[in-house]
Amino acid sequence: MTRPDTRSRRQLALMLAPYLVGLVALVLLPAVVTLALAFTEYDLLRPPTWVGLDNFTALVDDPVFRVSLTNSLVFGLVAVPLRVLLALGLALLLHRRALGVGSARSAAVLPTAVPEIAYGLLWLWLLNPLYGPINQLLRTGGENGLTALGRTPPQWLTDPTDARAAIILMSLFTMGETFVVLLAARRALPRDVYEMAALEDATGWDVFRRITLPLMAPVLALLAVRDLIQSLHFSFVPAFVVTDGGPPPYATTYLSLFVYRNAFEYLRYGYAAAVTLVMILLTVAAVLVQWRLVRRYRAFYGV
């Protein structure tokens, strides 16, 4: 078998075509248009007018933009490590064959399979300060609507800090994909290395610290960066459905919600496009980090 001849090359091009058409028409062109719109003023009704860098100077001075950028970054830096840690913990707990492990694995993946809006509505009920099961649980043993320690239970939907925590809490349970990847990664590790460690009487903590963690580090790092990129997007539905960007002042307004509001509620499409550009730049930065990690681990393991 040598290089594909003209005929098979034509077949390959034909098979690739639908994907390429979709990519260009549905992703690349809109992206370029958005990029261009970032330098215009556009309300979706009248034709856009060129305003140069005005949108960006306005962004720098916009306190709401700064709040949403901070919110997004904090969400990413707190929620993503927690998600990966939770997924890792579950993967290490459930990688062996044992009674009930299959059901437990399904349960771990299940929240990820629930449609996002339904998931959001479910949490709206769970988090209800008065009737929600979470706070009912926290109030057990306490009196006068306080917790057993005599504190006020978290006001998930009205207190800014509690609301941010609620969004992070929600995002933890949708780590099904991360869990599946880590489960597969753990099961792919060689068994004899663990038997070797058992012969040396290594403790569970030593095995985790000296063997499992370093061997899974490449996968963990890649998943963390992937989740970091994804966190720009998966903060949208919870903030939109559960907290509506509030409580004031904009406690759970993330970049994605900020873009949505500006584009479709305030009809400032050009302004929203400028924020989208910022999000794209953040994503590119994360992808660069990812590339460096991949190259480093390649050199490290000589693959």
Place this chain on the structure above:
Amino acid sequence: MSEPGLVLDGVSAAYRSSTVLHEVDLAVRRGELLVVLGPSGAGKSTVLRVVAGLEPVTTGRVLIAGRDVTGDRPGRRNVSMVFQSYALFPHLSVAENIAFGLEVRDTPRAVARERARVAAESVGCAALLDRRPGQLSGGERQRVALARALVREPDVFLLDEPLSNLDLALRVEMRAELRALHDRVGATVVHVTHDQTEALVLADRIAVLRDGRIEQVGTPDEIWRAPASSFVARFVGSPAMNLLPADGPVRPAGNPPPGAPVTETGRLDLGFRPEAVTVAGADAEGTPATVDRVDVVGEDAYAYLRLAGGEPVVARVPAARRPDRGAAVRIAVRWADVHVFHAGSGRRYSP
């Protein structure tokens, strides 16, 4: 018997529902190198894994240095093991790999590194300490795995086919080094292999395993000269020993062993190695045979013969005087070179 290094007392082991070891009794003296030899699936590796505690026993006891360790977890048995795959930690340097066992046992880092260096020197891989396993050749990995086993001075070394992943030249070299290392260190070693040459060269004693049962335990000389069963006789030696019914076509020359009239009964087999067969021209004395095929291996040639009744016989002849394919020849053996076995049980016949 001198101090026991390792004793298996009626040990059985099962994998899932099938029994892979059947009440194995085995005693290894302190400082002895015992080779467990057997075909694939005989349970050789299971013997090691049971000693190491990686596989539970269903019955019986395991004693290491006189201590009953049957219920102890692997880390408490003070054994070290070289896996067939070497099981090196890919993310650790050679020095860290060797020092691993010391460091998880809370030996100070500097001491652990120094002992790792000494162990590496004793197997000739001191130059590799800063490399990672991915950068090593098969032979180098093998040395690192050995150094890791050596560094902790355990009661028993368990080697699971450590030479099987090496090419032939390297295997011969490592075999000699392993023997020299054992003579120097004087440790109790259980070495598992399916390679009979390796077993004969390395071992103080050999235990031949078949289907989870011990067929024979003995020195290489005993295994070679007085195989306890036709299985041992045919498994050790290449090409395998010839085995023919005692009342068959081949009548050895000389004095038969005393006792029963061996050739009269149909319940005995005669075994003789290819080296014991003399091949002469068609006009000589002996059993007539035709030459099926001749394999030449340097100075030697192995003639695959067929007797009048269709029975196959292999004979070793000098390559220079090998018979032609299809030639008619006469073969002869002497009683002195013949082993007698019971045909049914395969056990060695003793008058």
